[in-house]
Amino acid sequence: MKILPRFQNISNDTKVSGKEGAAGIKDKLIHRIQNRSARVGIIGLGYVGLPLLWTFHEAGFPVVGFDVDPDKIEKLASGRPYIKHLGFTMMEKLAASGRCRATQDFSGLAQADAVIMCVPTPLNTYREPDMQYVEQTAHTVAEHLRKGQLIILESTSYPGTTDELIVPILEEVSGLKTGEDFFVAYSPEREDPGNATFNTSKIPKVVGANEPEALAAARALYDTIVVETVPVSNNRTAEAVKLTENIFRSVNIALVNELKVVFQEMGIDVHEVLDAADTKPFGFMKFTPGPGLGGHCIPIDPFYLTWKAREYDQHTRFIELAGEINTSMPRYVIDRTIMALNAHEKALNDSRILIVGLAYKPDVDDLRESPTFKLMDLLKGYGANVSYYDHYIPEIWETREHGQWAGLQTVSWNRDTISSFDAVIIATNHSDINYQELADWNDIIIDTRNAMKQVKARGKNQIWKA
Template sequence: MPADLAVIGLGHLGLPLVQAAVAAGIDTVGYDTDPRPCAELRAGRTPVEGPLTASDIRRMLSGGFRPTTSAAELGRVRTAVICSPTPLGPDRTVDLTALGDAARALAARLRPHTTVLLESAVPPGTTESFLRPLLEEGSGLTAGRDFHLACSPSRLDPGNRTHTYASTPKVIGGLTPACTESAAAFYGRLTDKVVRARGPREAEMTKVLETNFRHVNIALVNEMAVACHDLGVDLWDVIRCAETKPFGFHPFRPGPGVGGHGVPVDPGTLPYSGRTPGHPLRMVSLAQEINERMPRYVIQRCATLLNEHGKSVRGARVLLLGVTYKPDSADQEAAPAREIATRLMDMGAQIGYHDPHVLDWRVRELPVPRADSLYEAAAAADLTVLLQQHRTYDLQGLAVKAQLLLDTRGATPAGAAHRL
């Protein structure tokens, strides 16, 4: 049965789009080359860690959503949105393999007048220099003439109850003005506001700027955290005071590292496009270096605190609280908890964890013991480290029970714990 929309890639980008489309009454089919997410979805279960629950999935299915591994479904839709993962590869550049596979599957069945949209996070130039040739070669059609092509990078903030899919403006950059308007007509059914970029590269660069803005500012405040600790200054009070300034300042807060699906991208170091300027963004590179250093700094603070209380890291019982990258979410993508646990284990510590959203956690493929009773585990541990401040944690009560508490998020009351 034909559908209005095909979402290609049923992961952390594709499923929220499916949810929004079904809620808007759009007949939607979801395509993924991996049979596992499709099987999970058809059984009413969510295949990825994130804000969507099993009940959300069941509502989507009852609303007409059809997950499939049959690429034939792609030739029956008016709009196709590519939400393939684009992780960093071993060389720290964006891996476009999954995007290429999705493009080839769609191209073989692409019909005239279809609108093709790209939501995956990609470097500037990808829509025109990478996606467009694959679609044209595989279909025999011409983008901008026979079918519409546009980029509209995802702006999801998983678990955010204030800024939902509908209330977050959607940036759209089409290959031609007609492509932009076709994309705007589609997204206008899902969101309250669409923002038209000059073209695909401007839309792609918008995502790069937004992600790099976050990483650079987190790096700045992470460096401030280290400096303030060395100087005996309460950084958290400094931030509280600074954020009262009504202009020229936006508050960011330090932490044990930076996680999430959005990665800092330096378009000047990407070799696939001949038009890449070749001038690396030094600020972005430095920010990445600083943020990647934070797990090691947390380990240093752990060792110092234990030593000050007459204990060694070797043999110490360390309880890690919150192993996800965001509060009140099960998503562990790039969360610093795993590196911190690995380093502590290498130093001989006995690691346990507690997280209300993660019932099974593994480091180096080995299960980490999960605390059933949070307060009892904190009282028994030589050191408790708060890595993520889930809403369910009573931090004041925890500070009373824990022998020694390191708060990497500044979430405990002043004086109740050692803060980053």
């Protein structure tokens, strides 16, 4: 793959006459999509954008990746992975392909027929939507917008983002009119990093747009890469779909987290309860408790709706309560750690604590919104000396909220190292960790993921569930 500072001029067949109506523009775009001559531009080459770039490339499209991070661009060009679970093969194929380009030069957006925005939508310090990345990207797209293009937002956001933020910027800066000169749609990403069963192409894609021509163009585009497209009536509905999916998970995880605390006091193993309940073939869906919420969706998305609901004088009490329960779980883990140390006549202050698993979920190198950081912050606040082991993340890189841990490196996995800690907290249950070795090497283990269920303990106070 070549890193191109600039792109060639737009070929004649991509230009659209100013007299051509929306239907004609749509037909021409769909024709280019169907014969795979349409250029697809992906803005943001992270956990969403990179798999999407690969999927369009595999479907036969010429693809262009845009990102402000020069490290991502360089690694794409050289075929070196920067998201481990995606592997070497994909990156090597992209680097060697004549149909894939990567660049920091956003002027190349004008050459794309479809532009898909996959940029972060975090929360600010007040747990309100932080739309700076979406807004900046919309301005960049608008500066290079031309007639005949399809613009799609995939970033998760509150209902109304596309209509109230994206479209006004595109129209004001470009002087063009959506639905007449260009099309806008919303299609929420549904990536599940590390899921070997469902990759981008195997996950149905919800697509929404306000005009029939825009919806037809967006459906035609995604029809080429996914198993099924699911059209909805407008952008706001599509935005609400993604929030609903993740709010459903957040609420149910909060429920089992609360049950974990209650059953612990009753001397009941919540995991045994959930496993038994899961044998019911109807009316029950199993969710698993943990030390808190992590990832780019569940800890964030519910608050996008609660924030927007206030504009309509509505209060999402149920959603907010679930958020409170989930965000309280790291403190529960610390309380259990203190109890475990006390049972061995140790104090948390000045103790050496090892966190096993930094990623927010098993078998990936994704640390976005990982509850492990909250555990580490709390432990440090209590005066503990904190280290971590995670072979997926050899060193912690700079993050928006946890910069104090940047540069910290994983410890080695051996008896001398692991036994030197006063206690071990299992925060992420990577499948290839030898948990029996962990039990053989350390006397105090706080298990937040039920990872030690098959392990033989050496004493009744060795393994604590949290």
